[in-house]
Amino acid sequence: MGGIPGTRRRADPLFRREATLAFDPSEYGRRIPADVYDEAYAHLDPETAVNRLMALADGGPLCEFGIGTGRLALPLLERGLRVAGVEGSPEMVDRLRAKPGGNQVEVAVGDFAHTRAPGEFGLVLLAFNTIFALPDQAAQVACFRNAAAHLRPGGRFVIEAWVPDPGAFRAGGALRPIRVAPDAVLLEAAELHPAEQRMTTTKVRLTDDGVHLLPANHRYAWPAELDLMAQLAGMTRESRWADWTARPFTDDSREHITVYRRGAGA
Ligand SMILES: C[S@@+](CC[C@H](N)C(=O)[O-])C[C@H]1O[C@@H](n2cnc3c(N)ncnc32)[C@H](O)[C@@H]1O
Numbered sequence: 001m002g003g004i005p006g007t008r009r010r011a012d013p014l015f016r017r018e019a020t021l022a023f024d025p026s027e028y029g030r031r032i033p034a035d036v037y038d039e040a041y042a043h044l045d046p047e048t049a050v051n052r053l054m055a056l057a058d059g060g061p062l063c064e065f066g067i068g069t070g071r072l073a074l075p076l077l078e079r080g081l082r083v084a085g086v087e088g089s090p091e092m093v094d095r096l097r098a099k100p101g102g103n104q105v106e107v108a109v110g111d112f113a114h115t116r117a118p119g120e121f122g123l124v125l126l127a128f129n130t131i132f133a134l135p136d137q138a139a140q141v142a143c144f145r146n147a148a149a150h151l152r153p154g155g156r157f158v159i160e161a162w163v164p165d166p167g168a169f170r171a172g173g174a175l176r177p178i179r180v181a182p183d184a185v186l187l188e189a190a191e192l193h194p195a196e197q198r199m200t201t202t203k204v205r206l207t208d209d210g211v212h213l214l215p216a217n218h219r220y221a222w223p224a225e226l227d228l229m230a231q232l233a234g235m236t237r238e239s240r241w242a243d244w245t246a247r248p249f250t251d252d253s254r255e256h257i258t259v260y261r262r263g264a265g266a
Pocket residue numbers: 025026028029065066067068069070071072086087088089092110111112113127128130133134
């Protein structure tokens with residue numbers, strides 16, 4: 001599983017704050033079962049993202065960091081793109097493999113801050129806020145460098161992430177509905193630690209079958225900090241949009257899709 005790229009807070013039963021331990025890239029998948037992950041996000045339609053990525057991939061191949069159970073990778077594969085991935089959770093990879101086409105995706109199991117998937121790629125993708133799963137700035141910079149190392153000159157690194165919004169937190173905490181449907185409700189309880197740019201969240205999925213908790217740690221960063229990380233890795237920003245339809249990114253945007261390109265000498 002590679003070296004020790006950073007530290008995270010020890011898992012206490014609720015907020016995992018006390019001591020520091022080595023970062024473990026398989027933790028996400030151990031805490032959130034892969035089938036629960038798929039059910040929780042089954043309502044998301046990947047079509048718009050897949051259309052945009054097909055255009056940006058320039059023929060591919062594409063490598064997805066944190067490929068998970070293939071929510072985006074499998075539709076991209078179906079559209080004829082060669083797809084590989086890096087993933088920290090063997091459980092997520094098992095679920096990907098069990099799906100149609102899953103065996104055609106070569107996945108390197110390890111930390112995407114350091115683990116190298118074989119080959120040279122036209123696009124590296126880091127979707128769904130997963131850059132923030134890394135525990136600190138140093139690990140995120142290493143991830144940008146690792147993305148650049150996977151790209152051919154001129155290749156693209158595409159990041160999808162939320163824009164930090166500390167104003168949404170009262171007394172350090174926030175609770176918000178993500179999805180309210182007749183058969184399922186998804187809520188997110190969050191606690192902010194601004195001094196370290198960290199947020200701990202537990203999503204709560206409620207259905208007739210019961211309650212599932214989906215906990216995660218985030219080291220968040222504003223878009224400008226991500227741009228600097230790209231510069232350190234020899235990449236420059238090509239585009240920033242508010243969503244996969246390429247709506248302009250504005251003062252009100254709460255998330256962004258950012259496209260970086262690797263320079264010839266990176
Ligand atoms: C939010 S899920 C996104 C999965 C998929 N990309 C999607 O869009 O549905 C994050 C994924 O990244 C993986 N992950 C988190 N941190 C990682 C790390 N440092 N190295 C490798 N994989 C990691 C998790 O196991 C999980 O599968």
